[in-house]
Amino acid sequence: MxxxxxxxxxxxxxxxxxxxxxxxxxxxxxxxxxxxxxxxxxxxxxxxxxxxxxxxxxxxxxxxxxxxxxxxxxxxxxxxxxxRGNGWPNAMIWTGVLVAIPTVASLMLLLGIVKW
Amino acid sequence: MSNAKAQSKSVLWDWLTTVDHKKIGIMYLVAGAFFFALGGLEAILMRIQLMFPEFSFVPAQTFNELLTMHGTTMIFLAAMPLLFGFMNYIVPLQIGARDVAFPFLNALGFWLFLFGGILLNVSWFVGGAPDAGWTAYVPLSSESPGTGVDYYVLGLQVSGAGTLIGGINFLVTIINMRAPGMSMMRMPLFTWSTFVASMLILFAFPALTIGLLLLMLERIFGATYFAVDFGGNVIIWQHLFWIFGHPEVYILILPAFGIFSEILSAFSKKRLFGYSAMVFATLIIGFLGFMVWAHHMFTVGMGPVANSIFAVATMAIAVPTGIKIFNWLLTLWGGRIQFTTANLFALAFIPSFTMGGVTGVMLATSAANYQFHDTYFVVAHFHYVIIGGVVLGLFAGAYYWWPRIFGYKLDETLGKWFFWLFLIGFHLTFFVQHFLGLIGMPRRVASYLGGQGLDTMNFISTIGAFLMGIAFIIFVVSIFTSMKNKVTDADPWGNGRTLEWTMPIPTPEYNFAQTPLVRDVDALWYEKYEGDGKMKAAEPLGDIHMPNGSILPFIMSLGLFISSFGFIYYHEGFLWLAILGLVINFGAMFVRSIKEDHGYHIPKEEVIKGGK
The missing domain is CATH 1.10.287 (Helix Hairpins)
Structure with missing residues (x-):
């Protein structure tokens, strides 16, 4: 340095x-x-x-x-x-949540006993 | 530990220890091209076997291994690394950066990919390659005898870690390292599509990691996640695989879209039509890519509501993709189009990919899918999108960026021979496969009976595959015969629009002597018309801080490579080897953590000399 x-x-x-x-x-x-x-x-x-x-x-x-x-x-x-200055971490975390919630929710429905 | 200068090294040591994004990019391109040739050879062998009914060129088991390795190699070891090669070389240049955000991690990502790829292919020599298809559906894969599928699991795990590392690196680079003035909405489309593809990697690869881990525990350590008689569920694998697998196809196609956007705009001498619409279409495709995975499983028996939802979501992707197609057409509209080889590939992409898109919407119709599923119709569809999209994009990008990367232009005459032979061969091979599928030929079969109307079309398809093989040989030959076409001009095409055409050829190792100031989309084009044709500098000339090379990424990856063998032969008593490999891996990480390395500086005088 x-x-x-x-x-x-x-x-x-x-x-x-x-x-x-x-x-x-x-x-x-x-x-x-x-x-x-x-x-x-x-x-x-x-x-x-x-x-x-x-x-x-x-x-x-x-x-x-x-x-x-x-x-x-x-x-x-x-x-x-x-x-301030945490815009990108926020964006990435919420994108992850936005992708994960429907994925996990529909996966649970699809793997269940009931056929939709 | 700050040296005044980098030490001079032998050539081999230099490449083994490099953390320069340009050298890593070149290594990705070379390794990817090798695996591309390997995967192509596997395809040719399969097509020879299917040339005549009941032909016995390769035995059925070998055919299964060939088809598994062809798919796995082409997706994980050829298409993705080749795209990573272009991303590595071009993205830092396009955003005005001196390197990626984490040069050390970048090298680690490359070596993990290479060792994973080698591991996968070692299986050929030790008792047979994986034979359960590139999707490795359980119970076929969990019950498959021999060690083939173990090599698949560990090879993909190692190379997948490398891909994940690379993806995160691109995200941080694009967010943090843009030159002054380059807002997100001024980034070139290739950088944008790299950004979105990296987000897909970040969110999709964990699903593959988990799936592979479960399969490894099942095969090697006797777990029962997928064993129905122990209360397991075989469908879990399909879901995990496709939650990863569908975003994966967008990870492949989005960067190719970016390449076409650059080339079509450069060779029509026009700004890309609808830039912001292109960006948002890319984002929407990336998001929807996560919401459609179950369309690979319409015939599994998920139920009519689930099938309908996934069918509609899938069809929705045609909308942003259509926006892109029309924007490319309108970019060409009224432009001064130059028919260079790079642009020919881009022009051929538009109709070829659209055909793949149309069959995609047909397949998305879940009721009709019961007819198409597991036939050659599906094979024709995904080869139309992957060859017609990704592979044409890779060749277009190769011809376009070749002078920047290797310092010479590829021969245009041979290039046009290559283009036409490849395009004709491609359509000859796969167009007839639509009809083979519609009249009922199942995919992944090692042979078929004669006299069922399949003979002629299979023969035509094989001839097409030969043409593609010959075309690729012409390309390889032209790489060597074109070496005399040296270029030294920073902008060899004369119509470069973006920052990668602003530094001398060969690219200096620090890329930009002074970080450029970006004043508009297509920064260089703006300076050509509104300025003096040269980028304005955003900083005074000064010493340039550079990272030191390191052999540690190589050693870390070698550790995981050794460790994988220990796990594959766990039951032969090789646990010690697995532990040894992990010790090497963690030891190298430990050294990396405690050893301070502040890099070195290139003095200002040398930068001034280098610019001349």
Whole structure:
């Protein structure tokens, strides 16, 4: 490397600007709220299966729904997919989902006992 | 580890360790051409066997092996690598990049493909090649005796990993490495179709990987995914195979569409008609390609609703494809058409491919499909789209880009002989096969009885195959006899429109001394008319950072190659060999991870000298 450009792994020096500080504070709040929400959703999922009061017919789609919410939170909050400059990863992930859902859904129907 | 200069190396070592996209592209082209000749030879042997009724040129078992290896070789080891060769060489040049995003991975992808291809063909010498068809339907493949199908499974697994790596590399390259000013909607169509084909690779190949893994576990380790008496389901393989297999045919045809778009526009001296419609048609074909796989399985017994849905989805693909055909015709309309060999292939493609498309819509009619299924009608259809589309595209691309890649022009007279013999041979071989299929000749049979109306058409078909063989020999001869037609001009056709025609021939290893500034679609053409005919630079001249070569991709691939033998002969007690191969593979990965390699710089003075 040497004379060619900066060393990207060098530690940062100096204080962040006011704007950056505000941004970091906001992000911290979002992260904490999402963290609490994640724990809450996970316990909801656990309770709906562990408790006998909730029928299985309701619990199964319910925990699938919770799982979807958690995946989205995970991707967008904890893995920062919502930040600027992530347009392509977003596009590719959603294209994959768009292709996979009809494929898997119709595959399940086609492999079933019922002939459509 | 940053060297001031690359060390000088022997020629062999240079090619074994290269990470230069141009050299890797050339290696893809050479290896692909070898496998293309091999697959062609297998086809000729099959056609000789079918020349006369009850002929005994090759035994039935050998015929099954020939037909399996012909299909597998042509799809995985010839068509795709040849396209990858052009993509590797041309796409970085078309987007104004100095290399692909991951040069090391690019080399790894090539060596994995080559070792996978060699592995597959080793089977010929050790107890017989795979014999269950290129689709390897279970239980035929899971119960097939001998080691042939094991070679199929592991050979495709290794080369498939290489393809997946290559596809991801192209995606990242096209997204991240475009020159300033080249927005997505200014990319040449070949780059666009490479991009969409790479997306298809990314989403489709995992299904093949899983299918092959299940088949390997079933054959070698006694799993029962497909064994009905243990509660398995044989249909799962067909679904997995075609979820991969149908996008695969678009992975082949879309880059060919891109090649034709470049050539038709260059040799009619016109901008491509309906550029944005072409881009969206490519995207739509790519998406719909995932939604139609079950049309290969209409007779499996999926049920009338499922059959209808897949029939309609399949027919829908004819719409974006039709848009493309009309756009090509309108590109030609009023253009100053030059009948070079490259353009002849592109012009012949339009009617030939349309015929394949029409039989495709016929096959998509699920009720009629019960009549066509597994007859020569299907054979005629897919050869019309693959030869009439992909192979004509490969030859067109070869003639068009040959001066850029190899520094000389292929002889036009021999080229026209080659073109006409090949085109006539192709139609002679496959046109009659439509009718063979309609009167009931099943595909994949080693022989047939005389006096059933099949004799004459089979004879004609074989003559056509000979013509294609002779044509290909003329092409190979012309490669060697044309070497004196050296070109040095950056734009040897005189009507280049895109960035690959802006650097000197032979292409410098850093491609662009200065990254170009792109101001419109057809960047070079724009500068010819609105500027001074030269690309404007987007950066000052400076030292150029280059990656170091490495032997590690070769060693990693060799490790998997050795390991595959260990798995194939697992029951003969060769588990240690499988482990040894994996140790070599992971060892090379470990070395790659801990060894820092920052590449080297070509000093500015040398770049200035190279430009002169």
């Amino acid at each position: 040497g004379q060619h450009g900066m060393d990207p792994s060098a530690p940062l020096t100096g204080k962040p600007s006011k704007k950056t500080q505000r941004k970091l504070r906001n992000e911290m709040r979002t992260q904490l709220i999402s963290f609490v929400l994640m724990i809450f959703l996970t316990s909801m999922a656990f309770i709906s299966i562990a408790s006998d009061a909730i029928p299985t017919g309701f619990a199964m789609p319910f925990i699938l729904l919770l799982a979807v919410i958690q995946v989205i939170l995970q991707l967008y909050v904890f893995m920062h997919l919502n930040e």
